[in-house]
Amino acid sequence: MHIVIIGNGISGITAARFIRKMSDYRITVISSETTYFFSRTALMYIYMGHMKYEHTKPYEDWFWKKNRIDLIKGRVNSINFSKKQLTIDDAKLVTYDKLIIATGSKSNKFGWPGQDLDGVQGLYSFQDLQTLEKNAPNKNICKHAVIVGGGLIGIELAEMLHTRNIPVTFLVRESSFWNGVLPEGESAMINRHILNHHIDLRLNSNLQEIKSKDNQRASSIIIKETQEEITCDLVGLTAGVSPNVDFLKNSDLELGRGVLVNRRLETNIRDVYAIGDCAEQRVSVDQRRPIEAVWYTGKIMGETVAYTICGQPRDYAPGHWFNSAKFFDIEYQTYGWVFAKPREGEKHFHWRHDDDTKCITICTEEATGKFLGINAFGIRMRHDIFDTWLDEEKTTDFVVANLSRANFDPEFYRTFERDISTAYQREFSTTA
Numbered sequence: 001m002h003i004v005i006i007g008n009g010i011s012g013i014t015a016a017r018f019i020r021k022m023s024d025y026r027i028t029v030i031s032s033e034t035t036y037f038f039s040r041t042a043l044m045y046i047y048m049g050h051m052k053y054e055h056t057k058p059y060e061d062w063f064w065k066k067n068r069i070d071l072i073k074g075r076v077n078s079i080n081f082s083k084k085q086l087t088i089d090d091a092k093l094v095t096y097d098k099l100i101i102a103t104g105s106k107s108n109k110f111g112w113p114g115q116d117l118d119g120v121q122g123l124y125s126f127q128d129l130q131t132l133e134k135n136a137p138n139k140n141i142c143k144h145a146v147i148v149g150g151g152l153i154g155i156e157l158a159e160m161l162h163t164r165n166i167p168v169t170f171l172v173r174e175s176s177f178w179n180g181v182l183p184e185g186e187s188a189m190i191n192r193h194i195l196n197h198h199i200d201l202r203l204n205s206n207l208q209e210i211k212s213k214d215n216q217r218a219s220s221i222i223i224k225e226t227q228e229e230i231t232c233d234l235v236g237l238t239a240g241v242s243p244n245v246d247f248l249k250n251s252d253l254e255l256g257r258g259v260l261v262n263r264r265l266e267t268n269i270r271d272v273y274a275i276g277d278c279a280e281q282r283v284s285v286d287q288r289r290p291i292e293a294v295w296y297t298g299k300i301m302g303e304t305v306a307y308t309i310c311g312q313p314r315d316y317a318p319g320h321w322f323n324s325a326k327f328f329d330i331e332y333q334t335y336g337w338v339f340a341k342p343r344e345g346e347k348h349f350h351w352r353h354d355d356d357t358k359c360i361t362i363c364t365e366e367a368t369g370k371f372l373g374i375n376a377f378g379i380r381m382r383h384d385i386f387d388t389w390l391d392e393e394k395t396t397d398f399v400v401a402n403l404s405r406a407n408f409d410p411e412f413y414r415t416f417e418r419d420i421s422t423a424y425q426r427e428f429s430t431t432a
Contacts, residue, residue, distance in 0.1 A: 001026065002025070002097045003016075003025050003026065003097065003099075005027070005028070005030070005100040006076050006103055007101070007103045007278075008029050008031035008071070009040060009104050009276060009298065010037075010040070010298045010299050010302065011301050012029060012031075012275070012302065013029070014301075014302025014306070015100050015302035015305050020068065020069060022310040022312075023310050025309075025310075026070075027070065028069075028072060028094065029072070030072045030076055030086070031071075032076075033125050033127065034126050035071055037058065037059065038056040038057050038058075040295075042056040043126070046129060047129060047133070072094070074089045075089055077247060079248070079251060081251065081269050081272065083095070099271065100273045100274070100275060101245075101259055101279075102276045102278065103243075103245065106124065106244045107153075108242055109237060112209060117212050117218045119217045119233060120210055120237060121235075122236070122237050123238060124153070132160075136161060136164065136166055139164060139167075141233070143233055144167050144231060144232045144233060145161050145167070145168050145169070145236060146169045146171065146232045147168060147169070148239055149172075149173075149237065149240065150178055151238060151239070151240055152178075152325050153238040154238035154239075157236045157238055158194070159328050161234075162199065167198075170199050170200065170202065171206070171207055171221075172201065173204070173205065174203065174204070176188060176191055176203060177190045177201070178190065182375070183338065183339075183340055183348060185350045185359060185361065186359060186361060189330075190330070192356060193330055193356075193357065202223065205225060205226075206223070207221060207223070208221075208224035210235050218232065219231065219232070221235060241293055243279075243280065245259055255280075256280045258277075258278050258290075260280050261274050261279050261280065262282055263281075263283075263285075264313055264316070265301060265304060265316055273309070275304075275305050276298040277291065277293040279291070279301065281316075285317075287321070288318065294323060297318050300316065320336055320390045320391075321335070321336060322334060322336075332376070333381055334376075335386035335387070336363070336371070336374060336386065336390050337372050338361055338372070338375045339363070342363065345367060346363055346364065346372065347363075347364050347366050348363055348364075349362045349396070349423075349424055349428065351423045353416060357378045360374060360375060360379065360420060361375045362396055362400070364395075369397060370394075370395060371389060371390070371395060374399070379416060380408030381407070382408055385405055385406040403417045
């Protein structure tokens with residue numbers, strides 16, 4: 001049996017590795033991005049000089065041949081599902097018995113005038129990193145950059161450019177950074193942290209157009225609300241990502257925003273599966289979004305589809321929600337569900353340290369006192385502890401009283417459990 005995987009990100013490569021562990025099937029991985037799998041989350045550290053590209057490859061180049069995983073560098077232009085045949089680079093044909101689509105995401109564009117000029121780019125792929133090295137190698141070539149979009153990719157790009165002393169204007173359409181995800185106190189703290197790093201943060205600001213002096217390269221942008229023109233050499237488009245499925249739009253495969261799949265990651269076409277950022281659940285899992293552009297869920301999907309293909313079918317089960325990120329110097333972790341505003345029947349407890357770089361928010365079910373989730377900024381917490389407490393449906397009283405058990409490394413990091421507990425008792429007048 002021949003298994004073909006389109007995409008060599010974490011989803012596709014996890015699928016390939018687990019299929020190989022469980023079978024002798026022939027496996028081919030096709031990617032137009034890079035020949036070898038690399039850690040996409042490390043892209044920023046290559047630009048910042050902390051790592052080289054070779055350091056981001058989890059496996060040596062000989063690993064693939066040894067494990068009999070064939071690699072093809074090329075772009076899949078079309079798929080003939082009835083013939084089970086792929087066309088690569090408009091020429092090469094590859095047939096499959098089972099197909100896994102793991103094509104990931106692409107940076108969003110919203111039809112802004114000038115969005116296709118030179119000097120305008122996203123930050124998702126290895127090619128984007130290479131383009132950034134050309135567009136912004138240093139502050140002499142790139143004297144000013146504008147970033148459009150206030151999400152995680154946007155703040156990563158701001159930090160990257162900041163390390164090369166390139167001035168940055170950051171356009172965020174919301175009234176506070178990432179406030180569709182973060183509660184008010186957290187979002188406000190990150191606003192201040194961005195400003196403290198000398199980033200020109202513009203809230204309530206939308207891009208109207210990107211201008212050029214020569215009709216080739218971006219030279220300035222116009223802010224829609226104020227009509228202010230800002231001169232720049234780079235425009236970073238980081239207003240989110242969307243599934244990379246354009247090449248499938250005229251096929252028989254059922255699409256929503258991504259490739260529609262069931263819990264076993266099966267599409268509407270027999271022997272065709274979709275995983276990772278490009279997969280869209282027909283029915284959302286728990287309170288998760290139908291499309292999850294998250295590293296660890298892609299890994300779980302890859303493992304899940306491998307078991308199904310190898311005769312041990314199982315449903316995609318990502319467990320309790322968690323995620324992590326970094327906002328310049330502040331690490332962020334979230335476990336369980338903490339929405340930007342408490343939903344009906346929920347309440348938030350928020351604590352912030354006086355240094356304005358550490359805070360937590362805990363979400364509680366009002367009727368029962370059940371712990372629903374926690375956000376932690378600047379304080380490292382242990383994932384396994386919160387996973388257990390969520391499984392066991394502990395109360396928030398219990399969580400606060402036992403918060404020291406979740407401390408990641410108390411020998412090396414200051415602890416704040418006493419301050420948090422005192423603030424919690426004061427706010428809710430309870431005893432744990």
